[in-house]
């Protein structure tokens with residue numbers, strides 16, 4: 494079919510991850526697919542040692558440093574294995590002195606991270622919101638000094654909570670899983686020892702994990718650490734120790750260029766707050782829907798909500814789909830719905846969702 498006749502059928506995709514990407518990025522990737530920068534090949538087919546790819550990976554790093562204002566004493570790594578591999582990589586590399594870490598449990602992901610770390614050393618669960626089905630973020634003020642790091646999951650993708658404060662861990666490095674909130678709001682990187690994020694929520698397609706680590710924390714890995722799980726080798730080799738996920742890094746670069754063109758993190762954060770306010774106001778002004786977490790700890794990125802009448806769930810999802818609003822089914826541990834409204838979700842998408850919700854309420858009350 495000729496291009497002109499092909500109908501674009503883009504939906505508003507509220508999936509938690511992999512998730513929606515900016516249309517401009519997809520179009521540029523499409524334009525450059527067969528012939529990247531006059532090379533006569535796509536980035537998928539290109540040597541990771543080529544000059545063109547070298548420019549891509551260096552640009553990606555430069556843009557991340559610029560957008561997140563990352564200080565020079567931090568290394569950036571582009572790794573594979575998802576955020577889940579960081580659950581092992583963090584303890585293997587950071588259990589240097591005490592072989593002990595404090596974990597705050599705020600959901601399924603932090604629990605998995607803690608379980609994995611307990612294979613390599615002692616895990617002290619210093620706080621947990623499990624008793625209330627992770628509907629809030631515990632506030633911890635005091636951290637015993639006998640730990641190599643403190644681990645938090647900053648945004649809880651499944652439960653829809655998010656830290657609104659940075660725990661003050663003193664001299665103990667703070668490690669944060671930011672898979673679902675990286676680049677969504679301004680953060681002070683210098684408050685963290687290490688940040689990691691799977692790319693498939695806010696950065697790029699799946700297959701890439703971003704790690705930002707303070708340089709003094711690199712190189713102290715345990716003897717048993719497999720070479721592919723050493724931060725040092727990846728940091729020393731500029732993430733080119735072995736073949737990196739080249740295509741995903743290329744898309745990441747396009748997403749970062751898109752973010753910069755929008756005006757950077759401040760503009761993105763303001764957009765995200767506008768989108769989240771619109772949706773949360775809709776939930777708060779209705780007794781047909783109900784948000785599932787305490788208001789103070791609500792996530793800007795993942796908005797779980799339930800219908801007071803659970804029998805309407807299927808109807809809600811089916812009707813939404815016919816209007817081009819998809820992937821709204823909640824995670825089984827919360828039930829109901831979840832709208833993930835990452836950076837690439839336009840305001841119009843949330844507007845359309847809220848209009849749909851109001852109409853659905855009127856018709857089914």
Ligand SMILES: *Cc1c(COP(=O)(O)O)cnc(C)c1O
Pocket residue numbers: 510574575576577578602646648649650670671672673691692694
């Ligand atoms: C999605 C997610 C993970 C798991 O990421 P994978 O890349 O699939 O391993 C871990 N932590 C958080 C907060 C997530 O949202």
